[in-house]
Structures are given as C-alpha cells and as structure tokens.
C-alpha cells in the first residue's frame with residue numbers, strides 16, 4: 001500500500017504531483033493575518049485617529065504576534081518558509097537585478113532575491129513601528145509597558161518616528177504589490193493564488209530547494225512561551241505607577257464648591273496663573289456668582305497652585321497649559337483645546353446632552369479623573 005503524501009512537507013512529498021507545496025499553512029496564515037492587522041492599524045491610525053486607539057492597539061498586538069511567529073517559523077518551518085532558503089548573498093541580488101534589466105526571467109519557487117530583501121525589510125520595519133508605537137504610548141498617554149519610564153517629550157519624538165515609519169511601510173507595501181504583479185506577469189503565473197492555496201506548478205523549471213522537514217510543535221510551543229512571558233512582562237510593567245500623572249482625587253472643598261454648578265475641572269487642566277485669576281474674581285464668574293469666603297479662596301489657591309498643569313507630564317496637562325492669547329480664562333478657549341476639538345461640528349456641542357463645550361464629561365467618561373484617555377471618548 002502506498003502511503004498518502006503528507007501535505008505541507010515543503011515539496012518533499014510532491015514528486016508524484018504536478019505542483020509543489022511552496023507556501024505551507026504557517027506562512028499563509030501569517031501572510032494574510034499580517035495583511036489584515038496592518039490594514040486595521042493603517043485605517044485606525046491614518047484615517048480614524050485617536051478615538052479608534054483601542055482597535056489600533058489590538059492591531060499592533062496582532063502584528064507583534066504575527067512577526068514573532070514568522071521569526072520562529074523562519075527557523076523551524078518547512079523548506080520555503082525557512083530564512084535560510086531565501087538568505088541570498090549580495091552577489092545573487094545583483095545578478096538577479098542584472099537578469100531583470102536584461103529581460104531574462106529566472107523562475108524561483110520561493111522568494112526571489114529582491115522579494116527576499118523585501119520580506120526582511122518588512123519584518124524589520126514592522127518591528128521598529130511596534131517599538132516606536134510602544135514608546136509613544138508610554139510617554140504621551142502613560143499607558144503600556146513603558147509608562148513608568150518615559151517622558152511626554154520622548155513619547156512625542158517616538159510618535160514622529162512611528163508615523164514616518166508607518167508611511168515608509170505603506171510605500172514598501174506598494175513596492176511589494178508592484179513586485180508581485182510584475183513577477184506574475186513576467187512568469188505568467190498567479191503568485192497571489194499561490195499565497196492563497198500554497199501550490200506552484202512544477203514546470204517550468206525553477207530554482208528549487210532541498211526539502212527540509214518542519215518542526216511545528218516546537219515552533220508553536222516556542223511562540224506561545226514567548227508571547228505568554230512577554231504578556232506577563234508587559235502586564236507587570238504596565239502595573240508600575242506612571243510617571244507624572246496627576247492623582248485623580250480632588251481636594252474635598254474644591255470638589256464640593258467648584259463642582260456645584262459644573263464638572264469640578266481637574267486642576268491639571270489649566271496653569272496656576274489661570275486658576276489664580278479665576279479665584280481672584282469669583283463674583284463675576286463666567287456670568288455666575290461663585291463667591292467663596294476668604295479662607296476658602298486661600299485654601300483653594302494653595303491647592304490649585306500645587307496641582308496645576310505645569311506640575312504634570314500627562315497629555316492633557318501639556319495640551320492645556322498654554323492659556324488663550326486673548327486672556328480668556330476658559331479651558332475651552334486655549335489653543336490646545338481648540339486644536340484637539342477642531343473636527344467636532346459646533347452643532348454637537350450645542351445639542352443635547354452636551355449643551356456647552358465645557359461639559360467635558362458628556363464625551364469623556366474619565367473627565368473627573370483628569371486622565372482623558374482616548375479609549376474612553378464616547379461621542380453622544
């Protein structure tokens with residue numbers, strides 16, 4: 001009795017077939033999973049923006065898991081999955097480009113030298129993007145594993161790098177698609193189809209590799225161990241107190257007196273000079289009379305000065321510490337607030353249940369704490 005030919009053996013068992021299994025299920029799942037994760041990350045990052053941060057972070061985690069898997073599978077996968085099968089020497093790349101320019105087509109079953117360079121470049125770029133994104137998340141939003149270690153300014157720098165690399169990645173993806181289209185046309189074969197079902201025709205003759213067996217159990221075990229250990233490490237680091245985040249608790253007198261008519265605005269949302277000027281004229285307080293006793297004012301001045309925006313490193317305190325140029329004392333007149341909310345139609349602020357710009361809590365579930373994290377923005 002003939003033994004059935006095992007699938008996904010990297011071409012070793014396909015001698016009797018007219019096709020060769022080139023892309024095993026591990027490579028294909030990686031490829032299309034990564035495609036989906038990068039699409040979600042690009043859409044949420046470039047188009048939707050900060051209100052989709054939760055999805056953006058989920059996509060980033062998926063990219064991380066996919067890259068970790070690909071690295072392990074590049075060492076333990078079957079023939080054409082292995083990095084060794086497409087680790088060309090520079091001379092091979094030069095020769096390949098020369099052939100291309102001269103119009104000579106040489107068929108490769110796995111990645112050709114230029115395609116291989118693109119694979120390594122994409123894996124490198126994705127790793128750098130995830131690292132820069134984690135730095136930005138920790139420094140600017142005080143979230144994630146690095147939130148205890150990075151300043152806001154470092155985070156901003158990292159965000160710039162993250163964005164620049166993301167644009168570069170899109171350009172690389174475009175080049176990758178162009179390369180696939182060109183090679184499909186040159187070689188008259190469907191390379192996209194091959195990445196879907198895994199097989200390529202045996203003919204015409206191609207640059208093939210000696211079959212190497214895969215070690216799927218070991219690979220899965222290593223990736224799971226790395227992800228679990230990494231997850232535990234990230235969770236432990238993310239538990240450390242964030243640097244420069246104001247405490248959520250308010251002074252009881254402030255909470256009672258200044259929370260009587262509106263949200264008791266967390267003191268980290270304005271500079272000390274603004275609070276001093278508000279306290280200096282409570283009788284004419286934005287059209288209301290909010291007069292307090294002299295002792296209460298003195299008490300509040302001391303507490304507000306010690307808790308004002310300049311003391312903290314959080315995003316809201318950086319955004320809102322520059323007062324309005326026209327001398328307005330409103331948080332909602334500061335250049336930072338206006339810039340951040342410029343895309344929201346005025347009608348949203350005028351309508352139920354918001355009614356006024358200063359009703360932060362209508363859209364920010366965590367307004368009371370002063371955190372204002374993007375994941376807790378809900379538009380009414």
Ligand code: HEC
Nearest residue numbers: 257258260261265286288289290330331332333356357358
């Ligand atoms: C008697 C009611 C009342 C009390 C008490 C009161 N406020 Fe106000 N406050 C108002 C009103 C009314 C506005 C204007 C709201 C608007 O137009 O958005 C306002 C606006 C503000 C704003 C500007 C919001 C913006 O648009 O950016 C700040 C800051 C503020 N109050 C701080 C305080 C502080 C600090 C205290 C305590 C010392 C206090 N308020 C107590 C009624 C009050």
Ligand code: HEC
Nearest residue numbers: 049050051315316331340357358359360363372373374377
């Ligand atoms: C009508 C809803 C609404 C109101 C009211 C509102 N915001 Fe926002 N806020 C948003 C939205 C939406 C965003 C995200 C903007 C974007 O997509 O870039 C945002 C973003 C922010 C951010 C940046 C969050 C981050 O970490 O990226 C801060 C800080 C902020 N708002 C502060 C305030 C403060 C302070 C008030 C009240 C004085 C306020 N907002 C009132 C809707 C609102």
